[in-house]
Amino acid sequence: MIRITRSIALDESELEERFVRASGPGGQNVNKVSTAVELRFDIAASPSLPAEVKTRLIRLAGQRVTNEGVLVIDAQRFRSQERNREDAKARLVELIRAATHVPKPRRATRPTKAAKEKRHDSKQRRAKVKKLRSRRPDFE
16 A cells, blocks of 8 residues: 555555666666666546546646546656656655645735836836937937
8 A cells, every 4th residue: 555645545556567668877777677667547447536636636647647547657767677666656646645735726816006006107117218218318
C-alpha cells in the first residue's frame, strides 16, 4: 500500500511498470540496460480515489493522461532502475496529493473607486511623459 493521505491509499496492484532504455547519462550502460521506468496508473478504474479527486487529477496531469484515462509517468532522471522507480512513485504520490487539495472558489470583486482613480492618474502621467518625448512637444 502506498499512503497518499490519511484517508487515501493506493494498492501496488493498481500500478503498472514498464522498463525501457533511457536516454541521457549512463555511458555505454544506456545501450545495454533498461533503466528508465514508465509508470502507468489507470485513474478512471481506480477504486482508491474519490470521484472529485479523479477529475482534479486528470486536469492537473494534462498531457500525461491518455484518452482512456491512464496517467503515464516517465522517470529516467537516475542511472539505476530502482531510483527511477522510486522517483516515478514519488511523482505520482505528489500529483495525487495536489489533486486532493480543494481549490478555494473565486469570488468576483470590483475595483474600488480610489483604485480606478489611481490607475487613471498613472495612465495620464504616462501619456504626458510620452507626449513630451515627441518631436514637437505640445505644451498645454
